Amino acid sequence: MDVSTFLGQFPARRMRRLRQTPALRRLVAETGLQPWQLIWPLFVRPGRKERRPVSSMPGVYQLSVDEVVREVDQAVSAGVSAVLLFGIPDRKDEKASGAYAPKGVVQQAIRALKREFPDLIVITDVCLCEYMSHGHCGVVEQRRGRVRIANDPTLTLLARTAVSHAEAGADMVAPSDMMDGRVAAIRAALDREGFEEMPILSYAAKFASAFYGPFREAAESAPKFGDRRSYQMDPANAREALREVALDVAEGADLVMVKPALAYLDILHQVKTTFGLPTVAYAVSAEYSMIKAAAAQGWIDERAVTLETLLAIRRAGADLVITYAAPQVARWLREG
Ligand code: PBG
Secondary structure (H helix, E strand, O other): OOHHHHHHHOOOOOOHHHHOOHHHHHHOOOOOOOHHHEEEEEEEOOOOOOEEEOOOOOOOEEEOHHHHHHHHHHHHHHOOOEEEEEEOOOOOEOOOHHHHOOOOHHHHHHHHHHHHOOOOEEEEEEOOHHHEOOOOOOEEEEEOOEEEEEHHHHHHHHHHHHHHHHHHOOOEEEEOOOOOOHHHHHHHHHHHOOOOOOOEEEEEEEEOOHHHHHHHHHOOOOOOOOOOOOOOEOOOOOHHHHHHHHHHHHHOOOEEEEEOOHHHHHHHHHHHHHHOOOEEEEOOHHHHHHHHHHHHOOOOOHHHHHHHHHHHHHHHOOOEEEOOOHHHHHHHHHHO
16 A cells, blocks of 8 residues: 555544654654664774874774784674775785785784674775775786776686685685676685685675765875776666676675665665665765864764664665674763
8 A cells, every 4th residue: 555545544643752852752763773783884904003183084094913902802892793894905016915915904903803802793804905005905917008998807716815815714704996807706615615614795786976085085095097987886887786786686695785875775775675685884974074174173073963864864774784883882882
């Protein structure tokens, strides 16, 4: 029955009866937000006792492994149960060696975190941009006088990266490069190396978005030339997003992601209703920074706006939300 037919049968229905008290409102709430539905991204850098603030993301730091362990300790106490790791390597090159180095920063962080917090879910971002001297997510090739990001040579490096994260003890890998066929390539490599149980969280519908600006400062991963529009999606396209997700599901993705979150709630909703898989939304760097900036001016209530946006993202269809505010949000939720 559609809404107008239904309303026709109950012309005098009162809507406010169930809004009278906090207890009643909670009783009929359709959507909730819980600390275990949050995933906290972290930027790991080499060294010891390093805490470098990211100026465009107040409260976010590039941390050395020892500091990551310290921060995660507090976050776990607040109720955070999953993290997403990004690495900033010592040196960058043309083959992203740091991404799959057995003693790379992310590999070290995985080992340290799993040793200290066996129950923590350690997810790793699988991408090459932070490790490439040119800052692109794939291998750069010259062909007929044109520079391009080569798809298939990139797959080999991504698969190696995913396997090295698995060997270090990661619980889940999350490819974010947007090359064609990377979920299949990673699945095959993981299976071949005996990691058949390792889930893949695919950045399935990842748009070429200006909302990634602050992240590129945090991860030191801005492309040195050109942009990412030859591999990330055009913000104009919703049907294409469903095809991207369908392909990743067919290739073996266990969870799928839509990114960014707030400006793409329609995509999120369609992905959840179409595929029904565990669906993840990435509330990206600028979504965080915009709230921080307006709150610092005293223009908005940081807590209320943050919680409302996360609830909206959940309502649209996200089971899980990746957010830089995860520890703070977990504390707010605990306070009630
Ligand atoms: C790497 C990657 C990016 C983000 C997550 N993984 C940057 C990009 O694609 O340029 C963005 C996350 C954020 O903005 O918070 N490919």
